[in-house]
Amino acid sequence: MRQLFSELKPKNKKVKIKLIIFLCLLLFLPSAWLLIMRMEGSKPAVLLELPSQYIGLSTEYKGSVSDPGSGVRKLWIGLLKDGKEVVLKEEEFPSQSFISGGSVNDIPIQMKIEPRKLGIGDGKAIIRIAAWDYSWRNWWHGNRTYLEHEVIIDTKPPEIDILTKNHNISQGGAGLVIYRVSETDAKTGVVVGGNFFPGHSGYFKDGAVFMAFIALDHLQGTDTEIHVEAIDKAGNFVRAGFPYYLKKRSFKKDTISIPDQFLNWKMPEFDIADSRGRQLAGIEKFLAVNSTMRKENADLFASLTGKTGNNLYWKGSFLRLPKSATKSGFADRRSYRYKGKIVDHQYHMGIDLASTAHSSVPAANDGKVVFADVNGIYGKTVVLDHGFGLFSLYSHLSRIMVQKGEMVSRGNILGLTGTTGLAGGDHLHYGMMVQNVFINPLEWWDRSWIQNNITSKIQDIHNGY
Ligand SMILES: [Zn+2]
Numbered sequence: 001m002r003q004l005f006s007e008l009k010p011k012n013k014k015v016k017i018k019l020i021i022f023l024c025l026l027l028f029l030p031s032a033w034l035l036i037m038r039m040e041g042s043k044p045a046v047l048l049e050l051p052s053q054y055i056g057l058s059t060e061y062k063g064s065v066s067d068p069g070s071g072v073r074k075l076w077i078g079l080l081k082d083g084k085e086v087v088l089k090e091e092e093f094p095s096q097s098f099i100s101g102g103s104v105n106d107i108p109i110q111m112k113i114e115p116r117k118l119g120i121g122d123g124k125a126i127i128r129i130a131a132w133d134y135s136w137r138n139w140w141h142g143n144r145t146y147l148e149h150e151v152i153i154d155t156k157p158p159e160i161d162i163l164t165k166n167h168n169i170s171q172g173g174a175g176l177v178i179y180r181v182s183e184t185d186a187k188t189g190v191v192v193g194g195n196f197f198p199g200h201s202g203y204f205k206d207g208a209v210f211m212a213f214i215a216l217d218h219l220q221g222t223d224t225e226i227h228v229e230a231i232d233k234a235g236n237f238v239r240a241g242f243p244y245y246l247k248k249r250s251f252k253k254d255t256i257s258i259p260d261q262f263l264n265w266k267m268p269e270f271d272i273a274d275s276r277g278r279q280l281a282g283i284e285k286f287l288a289v290n291s292t293m294r295k296e297n298a299d300l301f302a303s304l305t306g307k308t309g310n311n312l313y314w315k316g317s318f319l320r321l322p323k324s325a326t327k328s329g330f331a332d333r334r335s336y337r338y339k340g341k342i343v344d345h346q347y348h349m350g351i352d353l354a355s356t357a358h359s360s361v362p363a364a365n366d367g368k369v370v371f372a373d374v375n376g377i378y379g380k381t382v383v384l385d386h387g388f389g390l391f392s393l394y395s396h397l398s399r400i401m402v403q404k405g406e407m408v409s410r411g412n413i414l415g416l417t418g419t420t421g422l423a424g425g426d427h428l429h430y431g432m433m434v435q436n437v438f439i440n441p442l443e444w445w446d447r448s449w450i451q452n453n454i455t456s457k458i459q460d461i462h463n464g465y
Pocket residue numbers: 328348350351352428429430
């Protein structure tokens with residue numbers, strides 16, 4: 001028995017030690033694991049989207065704080081200016097439990113800064129952001145992220161001073177507004193109904209003077225509202241009205257017959273299918289070309305006007321195709337007749353000039369070739385940029401003799417008249433645009449109209465205002 005006991009005892013002791021080690025491990029491992037997890041050292045990620053470096057009268061900020069490791073404990077945002085600090089946001093977030101940490105891992109930031117309401121004046125300032133997490137580091141204060149953003153507070157809207165006096169614009173006609181904006185880096189322009197005409201600086205000695213060529217679309221009424229507007233980098237917006245007079249114009253009505261012979265001649269060069277990909281033919285094809293393609297072609301010309309030279313390339317009146325007769329007028333209301341029935345209505349956005357076949361087409365004025373290619377119903381076309389948003393276009397050419405990017409002078413030959421595109425006979429379709437609005441070329445062929453409405457205004461500014 002004693003022997004047995006003595007044999008058992010050491011064995012029992014070993015078991016006991018093993019048991020104690022096992023129990024210790026059982027307690028220690030999770031504690032060690034917990035300690036490692038809860039002592040994590042990754043800081044909260046803070047993101048603040050700054051719309052620009054400027055804070056205006058009221059500026060919205062968006063952003064986020066996230067801490068996947070321990071959860072977000074606290075967020076603090078302040079605005080520091082001239083040693084004075086205003087707390088914009090201070091928020092603490094709940095903890096789930098001591099063991100598991102914070103209950104929120106992602107917090108969206110959305111706040112509006114209105115410096116005047118906070119009693120903060122204009123000038124340089126600093127946005128300071130601090131965020132803490134629920135890590136046990138730093139004696140349970142958590143990991144801290146700290147960020148600074150330098151900003152400029154500007155709560156004053158720019159001031160607009162209109163320098164031109166008379167603004168008489170006809171339906172389908174153009175005009176010029178010259179004005180001064182107190183902040184030269186403001187985005188500015190003239191709004192005519194739903195159209196925006198950007199103001200361009202850099203022409204006059206005073207860099208704060210802007211020039212905007214404007215147009216009243218042929219479909220806009222004489223009750224159209226016009227004003228200048230400017231928005232600075234801080235988002236401060238201002239509008240200024242000025243006196244103007246809008247003249248009503250009547251446009252000619254015209255009916256065009258479409259014989260089958262014309263369709264057989266013209267339709268093969270167009271490639272147009274319906275929405276199901278079916279190729280169209282005959283009058284059905286003509287109607288698609290005349291509406292859908294016409295719209296696409298005009299949009300292409302409009303897209304060219306997004307970029308314009310920051311210069312007045314042109315001078316004096318614009319040249320009309322020499323020795324030519326006017327065949328169609330600007331904004332003619334056209335009806336199309338096929339087999340005795342009216343099948344379509346469109347507006348004719350240029351003037352058709354006919355001379356002898358294959359006549360040389362001169363540039364109407366100095367400018368830059370921004371398009372020299374085929375454009376659907378317009379056929380072979382050249383578009384000139386005359387600067388500050390004024391363009392002229394020459395369509396249905398049989399030959400193009402200039403290249404895109406080339407500078408041309410008034411009278412330089414651009415190409416020869418022809419019948420390309422939707423032309424039934426040799427002629428030049430001459431069009432003009434201010435930005436993306438087609439305007440009546442008649443005004444620009446008229447020396448006295450240009451003198452009264454454009455040149456004299458520019459001269460007045462040069463002479464001092
Ligand atoms: Zn035409």
